Structure formats: structure tokens, C-alpha cells
Amino acid sequence: MNSLNEENYLKALLNLSLADGEVNVKDLSKHLNIKMPSVTSMMKKMAEKGWVHYESYKPLRLTEQGKKEAALIIRKHRLTEMFLVEKMGFRWDEVHDIAEQIEHVKAPEFFAKMDELLEFPKFDPHGSPIPDKNGTLVWATWVKLSECEPGDEVKIVAVTKSSEEFLKFLNSREIALGLEMTIISIEPFDKSMVVRYKNHEAETLSATVCERLLVSK
Amino acid sequence: MNSLNEENYLKALLNLSLADGEVNVKDLSKHLNIKMPSVTSMMKKMAEKGWVHYESYKPLRLTEQGKKEAALIIRKHRLTEMFLVEKMGFRWDEVHDIAEQIEHVKAPEFFAKMDELLEFPKFDPHGSPIPDKNGTLVWATWVKLSECEPGDEVKIVAVTKSSEEFLKFLNSREIALGLEMTIISIEPFDKSMVVRYKNHEAETLSATVCERLLVSK
């Protein structure tokens, strides 16, 4: 049985390894708010368990087993977020911290029931994909808003690095999943975008914001 | 912030102290499946925190503070059980172990929302009272079925010591909360009861069972 701490390390490892599958001790340490020596010793333990490939001074990599374990926790997290929003009436900016705790509940029936009541959702309230029961996680091939061109008509499909403050900012601008917008112009010097949607004729979005919005064209 | 372990001790203390408010180290140890020396040392720690009165070789007693903390956890447990049954479609014999985990979630909004969606229930699916937000717990003045007489017409209002096996036994006999039954006779030598209800003309219930069913007349 995996401990709560091990589960948090697994999740962090998967979240940080989306690019090339490699994770630095430093980044993991920062992400978990745990000092580097503690991280090193946990990595040795998790290597014993067959969840990470660990070699001194080399970057960390999850094993296939480790990826699967991690994805199954993320599955519980995202199903919970979806349940909280769809069945309990929470807003998308309220659910992360609650799900952060409930994801550690050991009761397959509980998550199976959520899944069923939600009719087997594929995405969470922030547009992130929900891994399937086997721990298979497919990231859809969305593109960042920041990579689009003036004139493009796009639809918001997901939000990355969705902190509570960021989600509240989006709420305040009436930006939500499914929203369609047109890119009017891009400011060359700071890469901010001016966009049009609904009754917002010319809203300016900073590069930071555009980096975190995923869209389909 | 109270740790998960402390919370389990608190709950056990309250559950075991319903009679005179006193709890033995032995009983607590057995209930929690933790050896006596570990219990003693935790009691010293909890005495420091102001949750129990502890004196060497004397029975344990919760302080007012301790009772309140304990009741608030039991509140979360019972609200959760009710939510699982009423809003998620679990049976009453399936919910205890799940609630046992969710009761430790630190997110007042989450339990407040359950409470609201359930329209502020006063009892859990087993008929046990749900403590209020201030940690006040009132046990209704129900009477045990075992204390009733032949000829009495009673209604089942709660189930105590409701293990999964016991609840499944009740399911198999179609006994549920709200059921009305008439006591036909009591076998003098083993105190078993013969009762009539619904289409059950003469069902025999052992003394063990009758001890655990609470009724109103």
C-alpha cells in the first residue's frame, strides 16, 4: 500500500516530467516544498519499489510502473474535481485543494461510482484529460493561445498551471472552457494579445495568460 | 492542526465513553488495535493539548474541548455516510469504511456543501444522530429492542455497533430503518425474540441482534 507521501512524490514526478520525462531533484524539491536531501532519500526508496530510475547525479525518470501509479492518482484527483463541480455545485476555482486530499482515499468503489454518476468523463473542469482505469494518460494535441496568430478564431479547451488566482482572473474576464474568441492583434514588445469574444470587444491578455490557455482552432 | 492519528484517538475515546464518560487504556488499545504503551504515550500528548484528563492509573476522560473536537469529526463521518447513501446511491452497509477516510479531509466548505445538499440531516443512514456545527451531540432516547415486551409494537429507528456483516444480515431479513414490527414472544432461556413484520410472519432474532436494534414504541 502506497503512503500518502509516496503518492505526492509520484504525482509531482509525473506533473514535472511532461516534456522529456526527466525531472531534476531541484525542481521536485521546489515543487513539493521539501529539501533536496529528503527528496534524494525518498527517490532511493522509490527506486527500490520500482517506481523511479535513480542514478546518482542523473535526472530522475519514472518507470512504467511509476507512471501508471501516478496516473491512477491523477485520475482520482481529476474525477473528484469533476464530481465537485458537476454534482456538488462548486466552481472550478474551488475544487483543487479538496481533490488534493480526496485523491488519497483508498476505495475503488467510491471513484468508480463518481465515474459512473458523471457518465465516464474524459476531461476535468480545467480541460485536463482524465487518465483511464489502466493509468493511460493521453494529452490532447491542443495548442497554446500564445502560439496563435492575429485573425485566428479559437476555442478555449483547457487551462494549464491553473492556480486559484489564475482561475479567478479568468472568471473576472468571463473566460471559461468552450469560449470562442478572435485574435485581433499581438503587441510585439511584450507579446500581449488583444482579443474579442462575447461582449468583450477588445480585451488585452498578457503573455503569461496566453501561455496558460490551450485552444483549438 | 490535528493529525489523522490524533483524530482517530479522539473518535475512539468518544465512542467508548458513552456510558459514564470513562475509558480504560485497555479498551482503547483494543478498539484502535494499538498496543497499550503506545496508547499511554499518546494520552500524555493529548493531555498536553488539553483534550483528555490523564492521571496515571486512572481512567481516561475527554475534556470539554476534546469532546467537541471528537464530535466534529463524527459529524464529518456521519454527514459523509449520509451523502454516500442519499446522493451517490451506496447501500448503508457500504459506506462506513469510505467515510472513515473522508472524515479526515480538512475542507469545511466541502462538508458544509454536503450538509446543504442533504438539507441539514439530523441522523445518519444507521439512525445515529449527526452532531451540529458546534460539536453538540444529543443521543435520542431510544430503547433497545431487547428491552421490549411481547405484544409491543415498535419501529426501528437506529442500529448500534453496525458492522458490515450485521447490516448485511439485516438486509437479508429485510430489516431497515423505519420498519415497524410486533413482538410475538421472547424465548426465556436465550432471550431470543420472535417478531412479525411485513410479510415475515415469525422471524427469530437472537439476543445479540436485539441488543443492537434501537426502537421507538
Added chain:
DNA sequence: GTAAATAGTTAGACTAGACTAACAATTATT
């Protein structure tokens, strides 16, 4: 290519919470 900066590891200490073995107090039995 050496020096400085950064990243990672080792060693050793600490806390929470468990355990066993040995001992002490209390309660029950004769």
C-alpha cells in the same frame, strides 16, 4: 582550462508514532 556557481549527496539529528520487554500498581480470588 581553471574558477565559480549550481545541483546533488552523505552524515547525523529530530519528531511522530508505533513496538517489545520488563516492571509497578490495582483489582480479584482465595
Added chain:
DNA sequence: AATAATTGTTAGTCTAGTCTAACTATTTAC
């Protein structure tokens, strides 16, 4: 009252998981 059984405590050990201080390897800068 003396003895036996039961209950509770003390002392010391262990594991998981964290930390700081000191050291080492790797990377970056000149």
C-alpha cells in the same frame, strides 16, 4: 491478609519522513 491476575507504565528500539551542515560532482563563465 496473601497471592494471583489484570491493567497500566517505563525504558529502550524501530521506521517513515523530515531537517541542517558539510562535502562532492557537474555545469557555466571567463
